[in-house]
Amino acid sequence: MSDTALNIEDLRERILSDPEMILDDRDLMKALIAANEKQLGNNIVDLRGIAMERLEARLDRLEDTHRSVIAAAYENLAGTNQVHRAILRLLDAAEFEDFLLSLRTDIAEHLRVDAVKLILESPQADTGSDGLTRLSDVLLVKPQGFVAEYSAVGRNGAPQRQVTLRQVADASDEVFGEAAGWVHSEALLRLDLGPGRLPGMLVMGAEDPHQFKPNQGTDLLTFFTGVFERAMRRWLS
Known part of the structure; x- marks a missing residue:
């Protein structure tokens, strides 16, 4: 053979x-x-x-489908960890100024965004005091009604939500200043600062136009907003 x-x-x-x-x-x-x-x-x-x-x-x-579910699970876990780290940094702040300054440093880094602005409304929008001037790159004081007006841009009368994600062709100079030229998507986190206080808003800007899109989930950012609101109320009390 x-x-x-x-x-x-x-x-x-x-x-x-x-x-x-x-x-x-x-x-x-x-x-x-x-x-x-x-x-x-x-x-x-x-x-x-x-x-x-x-x-x-x-x-x-x-x-x-299995691969897509696994990828989504990993992405969601990574997002959860980012938000948790950002919240822990908020809670670590011993002074209000440190709390605010952390927004442009550690919080922005943990959430992987390129710009963070905190907007507070006031009947007399005045940023001339020394304290506010020093924090002007993160804290903006705007006239009453600014938050609702800014959140409504591009929504064509649709109900406003606590968290709004959107892509922007031309970011607002009034909010982002010199960074407006490279901000192409943003997350708007509306803040309820308690009875008798005007609303506020935390605005996160990203250079990546796909980082914040209207069809994305907002559960994690809604949770972060709730924690941030409570921290702000404690500082403002």
């Missing part, structure tokens, strides 16, 4: 003893099915082959 015949016989014995070796190999199964269809001829409909193709397509879809 030739070496080729011996190899074939050896392969046959291995397959018979362990058929899963072929059944688990998708490429081998495809080749066997294709050979079987060729042997049947053009006038024979192989229902098993059709069923196999459909099951294979369904398996591919399930695998794609």
